[in-house]
Amino acid sequence: MSDDGLRIGIATDATGWHTGRLRRALRERGASARCFDLADCRIDTTSGPHGIVLPGFGQTLPDAVFVRGIAGGTFEQVTLRLGILHALRELGVPVYNDARAIERSVDKSMTSFLLHRHGVPTPATWAAESAAFAQRVLMREAAAGRRVVIKPLFGSQGKGLRRLGANPGRGARAGTLTPLPPLGGDYRRVAYLQRYVEGAKPGFDWRVLVIGGRALAAMRRVGGRRWIHNFAQGASCEPAELDDALAQSAIAAARALGLDYAGVDLIPNPDDAARPLVLEVNGVAAWRGLQSVTPFDIAGALADDLLSRRMGLPALPGNAAAIAALR
Structure with missing residues (x-):
């Protein structure tokens, strides 16, 4: 740990509500937190004893890093950003979640x-680069009366999701087939298909x-x-x-x-x-x-787990008691 108190890095590509909550929770637990963007970090074997540089930490390392966000970019850019997290783990810095888990x-x-x-x-899933294979999956599922969802391999917040297969119900579209879209654009030449589970309304x-x-x-x-x-x-x-x-x-x-x-x-x-x-x-x-x-402070629960389970420090009693009362 550093001489001037526990220092936690928050890796994020955007500061706001979440990082504000995390910084406050860590401050309440006696730790200071500094946000940095992995895009601004670098590997530099001529700088300091560690070979990596994180903005705001000079030639030192944080005592732990909480990963809140990683900006998108080219394959090479994302590889380097994840490489920084891998390097921190190699240097003995707890990374929460670490690069391997995030990659998965x-x-x-x-x-x-x-x-x-x-x-x-989990629903039946298929992933391949072959549009012909994806089309065969779609037709086989449609023949069995099922639909599938195509999703970008990398993506979140429901963006790029499309439901494919035979349209049920009544009306002009009933029985028509929503076809496989071109695999360019959001899908980046990869078909990731998941069986759609019909649910209640x-x-x-x-x-x-x-x-x-x-x-x-x-x-x-x-x-x-x-x-x-x-x-x-x-x-x-x-x-x-x-x-x-x-x-x-x-x-x-x-x-x-x-x-x-x-x-x-x-x-x-x-x-x-x-x-x-x-x-x-x-x-x-x-x-x-x-x-x-x-009812309880989620940022506080995250901070408690990082500090206590990953770093061996005592948790703040108040939030821990509130969580225990729910179970």
Whole structure:
């Protein structure tokens, strides 16, 4: 640790509500926090003893780094930014979540593979560079009366999602086939397809927050843009009971990807109510919507887990007691 007190770096490409909450929570726990953009960091083997430079830390290193956001960019730019996080871990700096876990969660195909490998219920998924293969999947699913969703391999907040297959119901579009779109643009020449699970109306999904291997809060996201229930797409947030089925599925998903904290998106499983389906796992999860329906301070819970579980320091009693009272 540094001589002038505990210093935490917050890696983010945009400061605002989330970083403000984190900085306040860390300050209340005796730590100072400084935001920096991974795009402004560099590897420099001539500078200082460590070989990397982080803005605001001079020739020293932070005592830990909380990853709040990584800006998009070229493959090379993102590789370098993740390389900085890998380097920090090699230097013994706790990184929350670390680069390997983020790489697993940001790649939807790897997320699906790991969920399947660890026995976490998730819809059937296909990922390939072949448009011909994707078309065969679409036709086979349509012949069985099912639809699929195509998603960008990298993406969030419900952007780029399209529902494909036979249109159900009545009207002019009933029975027509929504075809596979060209794989350029958002899809970057990759088809990531997930079986669409027909649900009750109005539709909803769950977002469960997992911190340090514990499911701490849940909400239902209702409505939004058509069938996409992201908060960023206009869905409303409602408190949800965090029952054992939701909690255990979310915990298993976060564990499968090796995440310190995660926002896990789930939907009801029409075949087994006791095993909800995990759609996605967010390793750089926002929590503003969830905080609006959660009684305890989420930023405080994140700070407690970083400081106590990852760094071996005592947690602040107040927030820990509030969380314990919910379980």
